Amino acid sequence: MDELIPDPPPGFVRSKGRGPFSTHNGPYFHRMGEDGLVEQAFYVLPRHANGIGIVHGGMLSAFSDGLLAAAVGRGTDKVGVTIHLSIDFLHMARQGDWIIGEARMSRATKDVAFADGRLHARGVDIVRASGVFKLMSRHG
Template identity: 65%
Template sequence: MAEGEVPAPPEGFKASNGRGPFSTVNGPIFHRLTDQHVQHAFFAEHRHTNGMGLVHGGMLTAFLDGLLAAAVFRGAERPAVTIHLSVDFLHMARTGEWVIGEARLTRATAEVAFAEGRAFVGTRDVVRATGVFKLMKPRLR
């Protein structure tokens, strides 16, 4: 498969559009919703890897940051920005694998929200994260 050529996403996932310039360059990112989680996925390409040929920790961190923020948006129904992100790297992801993440809102106050999530490849967890997010006022259009 040529670089930049992404196979069909896992069942139920659809391409995410309008994610902003950073995520667009690092994508494509796909999404689906379940009753309990927001789920995102990306196909690991060579451009996502470090010098050892493993998916770069920065890519995984950015992926989880966006995923947790999406869970906050879904649960709190407000946009949010990251205050704190804690990431634990558990295993490796490699080129040619689908990295799937799932996250959920765990708590929200009037101004701050908390979320947790994980990313996995097949049956192995690759990374887990928790985050604290500042809830923003919706933009007036």
């Protein structure tokens, strides 16, 4: 059964071609940001929330991890495998909110890349995240 999801925020389109884990947890949406900015979003469904309707920290962590990895991929054209993920929960979000994430790669070496991002809902930052990613070649 397809869950009812309202139209995404302006400029966002439904993402395709994601791995099974992200596809199961989504649906996710994206839009092209400028100057290396990666923007992704999801609409909080009942399955993303805990028993009192607040978005589960695990969902926010998984979404942040994918967002940061996408920023690394955009910045390096390589796959980034998470070595370290740091999450700060700043505020809560609830069922029925659109969560919008923004991330940028801050730097990369030959083997490792670093990215920083934030998630916000209703104009309030809810998560600050940073990560370190092992760079892998893309294999078809």
